[in-house]
Amino acid sequence: MADINTMEKKLAEYKCDTNEAIALKLxxxxxxxxxxxxxxxxxxxxxxxxxxxxxxxxxGLQIQLFYTAGNLNTxxxxxxxxxxxEAFDCVEPDDVEVKIREIIPAxxxxxxxxxxxxxxxxxxxKPFGTLLHTYKVQNEEEGELTYQIHKADxxxxxxxxxxxxxxxxxxxxxxxxxxxxxxxxxxxxxxxxEKYNKDGETLYxxxxxxxxxxxxxxxxxxxxxxxxxxxxxxxxxxxxxxxLLEAVHRFYCSLPKVQxxxxxxxxxxxxKMRDFVLAKLCQGLPSFAEExxxxxxxxxxxxxxxxxxxxxxxxxxxxxxILRLRATDMSDEEKARDYRLEVKKRLFGPYxxxxxELAKLKRCLSAEELVSHMAQVDTKTQHEELExxxxxxxxDYRRVIERLAALA
Numbered sequence: 001m002a003d004i005n006t007m008e009k010k011l012a013e014y015k016c017d018t019n020e021a022i023a024l025k026l027x028x029x030x031x032x033x034x035x036x037x038x039x040x041x042x043x044x045x046x047x048x049x050x051x052x053x054x055x056x057x058x059x060g061l062q063i064q065l066f067y068t069a070g071n072l073n074t075x076x077x078x079x080x081x082x083x084x085x086e087a088f089d090c091v092e093p094d095d096v097e098v099k100i101r102e103i104i105p106a107x108x109x110x111x112x113x114x115x116x117x118x119x120x121x122x123x124x125x126k127p128f129g130t131l132l133h134t135y136k137v138q139n140e141e142e143g144e145l146t147y148q149i150h151k152a153d154x155x156x157x158x159x160x161x162x163x164x165x166x167x168x169x170x171x172x173x174x175x176x177x178x179x180x181x182x183x184x185x186x187x188x189x190x191x192x193x194e195k196y197n198k199d200g201e202t203l204y205x206x207x208x209x210x211x212x213x214x215x216x217x218x219x220x221x222x223x224x225x226x227x228x229x230x231x232x233x234x235x236x237x238x239x240x241x242x243x244l245l246e247a248v249h250r251f252y253c254s255l256p257k258v259q260x261x262x263x264x265x266x267x268x269x270x271x272k273m274r275d276f277v278l279a280k281l282c283q284g285l286p287s288f289a290e291e292x293x294x295x296x297x298x299x300x301x302x303x304x305x306x307x308x309x310x311x312x313x314x315x316x317x318x319x320x321x322i323l324r325l326r327a328t329d330m331s332d333e334e335k336a337r338d339y340r341l342e343v344k345k346r347l348f349g350p351y352x353x354x355x356x357e358l359a360k361l362k363r364c365l366s367a368e369e370l371v372s373h374m375a376q377v378d379t380k381t382q383h384e385e386l387e388x389x390x391x392x393x394x395x396d397y398r399r400v401i402e403r404l405a406a407l408a
Contacts, residue, residue: 011084011091013059014056014057014058014059014084015054015055016054016056016058016059016061017053018042018045018053018054018055019043019045019053020041021062021063022045022063022065022172023062023064023066024039024041024065024067024169024172025065025066025067026038026069026206026232026234027066027068027069027119028069028122028198028203029198030116030119040233042171042172042173043172043173044171044173044174044175045171047171047177048100048103049094055094056084056093056094057083057084057091057092057094058080058096059080059081059083060080060082061078061079061080062080063076063077064076064077064078064079065104065168066115067165068118068125069206070122070203070204070205070206071118071122073108073109073115073118073165074104074107074165075108075112075114075115076100076104076109076110077110078096078100103171105161105165107165122198123198123201123203125203126204127191127204128150128156128158128159128162129150129152129153129156129159129191130152131148131149131150132190132247132250132251133247133250134146134147134149135149137239137240139238145194145195145196146194147192147194147195147240148204149191149243150190150191150193151189151191152189152190152191153187153188153189154182154183154185154187154189163182163189167179169232170228170230173230173233174230177228180211180227184213186214186215187214188212188213188214188224189209189211190209190210190211190212190244190247190251192209192235192240193207194207194235206232207232207235207240208229208232208235208241208244209229209244210226210228210229210244210245210248211227211228212225212226212227212248213225213227220257221258221259222255222257223259224252224258224261225263225264226263226266226270229270231244241273242276242277245273246280249277249278253308253310258310260306260311260312261310261311261312262312272396272399272400274315275319275400276403276404278305278309278315278318279319279322279323279400279404280407281309281311282305282309282316282319285301285304285309286304287303287305288304288319288320288323290327293324293327294324297317297320297342301320302317305319317346321343321346321393321397322397322401324339325339325394325401326401343390343394344386344390347390
């Protein structure tokens with residue numbers, strides 16, 4: 001038994017956290033390759049290395065995935081200080097190279113000199129598709145930086161190969177990510193690039209992107225649905241997500257055949273960003289004027305939001321609640337009470353549905369079965385959950401209002 005425990009302890013030394021072992025990098029200059037400050041790591045690696053996100057068989061494992069900043073040509077290397085087969089004959093290490101090769105497309109290199117050749121060709125790389133929007137961001141270290149948002153599709157020369165490299169980042173930063181079928185012409189792609197100078201030339205670095213699928217709506221409309229959105233970690237927290245989402249909304253607003261814009265299984269962060277963008281867009285609409293907000297959510301609000309901004313009823317309702325909160329003096333007890341009742345009326349919808357279902361059950365269950373079911377319905381708990389949902393929502397809305405105030 002002692003020998004077995006000793007062996008287990010020794011083998012445990014050969015387990016590596018793959019989120020730490022995978023080193024990602026966007027390379028602009030040759031010196032970036034050895035600059036640890038430009039390295040970033042995945043948030044997730046379970047889709048490649050299993051739920052425990054561990055690679056077995058190595059000490060000091062480093063999986064290098066370095067990309068040229070613009071065209072994303074890839075350098076892939078695996079390094080380690082020791083390997084389990086060098087010390088033990090009875091176990092085999094994980095084949096990390098095979099696992100990574102299942103994700104990254106062909107055309108990568110494992111030779112640093114070849115990668116530097118890719119880097120020298122970056123000046124020839126230009127953004128794909130049509131320019132939709134240009135904006136600037138003030139950076140403390142580098143001053144004012146310029147960014148562009150482009151719309152592309154699979155017909156753009158060279159885009160498919162580029163997209164195959166770009167979508168590899170999804171596996172590391174979106175928990176349930178999957179690759180898409182780019183042969184389907186219903187996909188639209190929106191790309192964010194930074195313009196920067198290198199040796200007197202203008203180059204472009206990939207910042208992030210969004211994929212949108214256009215669904216058919218009878219009889220002659222489409223409903224664009226945001227599928228995946230990612231701003232790469234070196235650029236997060238700089239406001240690129242809202243810029244991208246707003247540019248996408250404005251693009252589809254120009255198309256009369258678009259009914260409204262939705263999102264597929266949005267994350268909490270995406271919903272908060274969308275609240276901000278849609279509130280920013282709607283605050284200038286006549287139906288959302290401050291004097292009308294206190295009259296309640298109206299058909300005019302929904303119709304104007306949909307017709308002018310392609311916003312559906314559910315999202316328009318959230319925008320109304322945000323803008324009404326901004327216009328409400330919550331220190332006034334009566335106004336605060338009216339606002340709480342207005343929002344809770346919507347939040348109470350699922351509970352009201354449960355009550356209707358219970359009324360139906362009363363007609364078909366025996367007394368004993370009904371008592372058993374009623375025991376599972378705790379009205380006090382429902383009330384507490386409703387209050388908690390309201391407070392969480394208001395906190396989120398206040399953060400949106402703060403961001404809107406910063407724009408003024």
